Amino acid sequence: MTITCHIRYVIDPFQRDAFEAYAQAWLSIIPACGGDLLGYWLPHEGTNDVAHALISFDSLAAYEAYRARLRADPAGAANFALAQAQRFILREQRTFLTPVTA
Template sequence: MSNAPVTCEVRYRLDPDRIEDFKAYAKIWIKLIERHGGRHHGYFIPRERPTGIGISFPGVGEDGAGDIAIALFTFPDDEAYLTYREKVANDPDGIEANARFGKQPPFLGYERVFLQPLPTRD
């Protein structure tokens, strides 16, 4: 098991008809993650890009899809993340959230990526 922080990005494909449900889902999971030892960095939903902003690397970059939301959270280490997973499964609010959103999630799909920071100082 690693002692390095566990940072997770979850990228959701939104259902445009269920944005309010997604906001309710996000609010519950922020509370659950923080209750069980994590630091939630927030949920981010699409917005219009600022006027007059172009792509920094034309021909390589492009604007992303307008139906993607991102959540980002961190646990101190693998053990803390695994403990959270165990505790949230037995937490009354976690059980309620899974019952409410489990069969009909307020998103069309998601992908999860575990991340580590790059050193920024020599």
């Protein structure tokens, strides 16, 4: 069963460029650690402080293994540290989804 992790970010709208650089860095890190990155999205119109990411996994166990690899990955750790230092992410929410249609 495939699961998709939906991450909803509340970002500092005045640091949109910093969040975009953060998201760009994940484009190579996430697949290297075992996630199937579907993408990151920034606000275009309307609400200016909410961004999204979607990452799929074969199972919840595969997600847990990915999280362990991500924490041990030097590039992943550096990207997490950048977000903490610059404080452009104000809040994250994770929801795990399963597809209704194939």
